[in-house]
Amino acid sequence: MSIIRPEHGLTFDDVLLVPQHSTVHPRDVSTATRFTRGISLQIPFVSAAMDTVTESEMAIAMARAGGIGVLHKNMSIERQASEVDRVKRSESGMILNPITLGPDRPVREAAGLMARFKISGVPIVDGQGRLIGIITNRDLQFEQNLDQPVSQAMTHENLVTAPVGTDLDDAERILAKHRIEKLPVVDRDGVLRGLITVKDIFKRKQYPNANKDEHGRLRVAAAVGAGPDVRDRAKALVDANVDVIVVDSAHGHSEGVLRTVDMLRDAHPAVQLVAGNVATEDV
Structure with a gap:
């Protein structure tokens, strides 16, 4: 037999934040923050590295809004690198390496x-x-x-x-x-x-707060694990111009994750690196 809780439940419509005196105009409020030391966000939102949440379509939408998406790792190395490439090519100030063909191709x-x-x-x-x-x-x-x-x-x-x-x-x-x-x-x-x-020029006006790199391309992060394929996966992601590598683990405060972070930092010193989750404090 199910038990009905006697307490009242609340929805968003039942709650009102009471306004008070403010000296700040809404247009002067900044929601900018940092994702890493080298990458800032216009809005404090990151989409999770889950296969039900973030692939290239979500990552593009997040970056256009000013946040960033973390592409999940539950796919082949080649496909994950392709998803990174799709985000980086989706719009750009100038496409530095445009797709080309030779004259004899069909x-x-x-x-x-x-x-x-x-x-x-x-x-x-x-x-x-x-x-x-x-x-x-x-x-x-x-x-x-x-x-x-x-x-x-x-x-x-x-x-x-x-x-x-x-x-x-x-x-x-x-x-x-x-x-x-x-x-x-x-x-x-x-x-x-x-x-x-012209598409990229229009998008620059349509999404003025988009999170972009120094070449005008949307930023994107991608997840790796601490498994045996991490070295090859990270290299493929870096070659595809990923902005951030996220070492994604349910328990980030572990020797395997720490060794992976050290290896990635040595192998790719220029790339931004994030690791987690860490829920314990090292005193």
């Missing part, structure tokens, strides 16, 4: 990359990395032969480019003037050095 491959990374175009470069064209959704809209080389379907005449050093304000003016969505950045030799997109 159109089908270009279409697959656009679908996978949710992008609308791919720069085409020669063997020396020089920009020779760009293939976009517009080029593929009525294309029937997906097995032909991209050189037959790409836009290659009157390409609009910008020199290295172009800032986002100048890039926005160039994009608007030519009514284009992607602006390749090339050096004096025509080698592709980056890509600025």
Whole structure:
């Protein structure tokens, strides 16, 4: 027989915080805090490294809001690194290593990359990395032969480019003037050095408090354990440009976790490192 508790239960609607005199205007309040010594947050929120909570979609949403997401580790090393890469490529001030294809690759491959990374175009470069064209959704809209080389379907005449050093304000003016969505950045030799997109410029205005790195990319953390694959997993995450490695353990105050932290610090001295949970004080 179930027992009904005699006490009253309260919901959010039953509780009111009584306001009092304040000398602070809401617009002057800062909720900024630190996640690590080197990474600040605009809002004090972090999404958990749980497989029911944080993958790339949640991590992107958290970073856009000013927080950070910790990608869970219950997946293969390759997939977790891919999730990091997806967050880092989701938006950027300038994409430093844009996805490219050679002119002999099939159109089908270009279409697959656009679908996978949710992008609308791919720069085409020669063997020396020089920009020779760009293939976009517009080029593929009525294309029937997906097995032909991209050189037959790409836009290659009157390409609009910008020199290295172009800032986002100048890039926005160039994009608007030519009514284009992607602006390749090339050096004096025509080698592709980056890509600025109208989508990233709009997102900069839409999410002014986004948590971004020095290159304008969203920040993301990823979890590792203290198991045998930790060295390989951490290297793959660092290679994918993860911002923070989180040694995730139910009991962080243990020799296994401490050894893992020491190993990661020696192997990747530049990466930000977090470890936990720790619920005991070492006196």
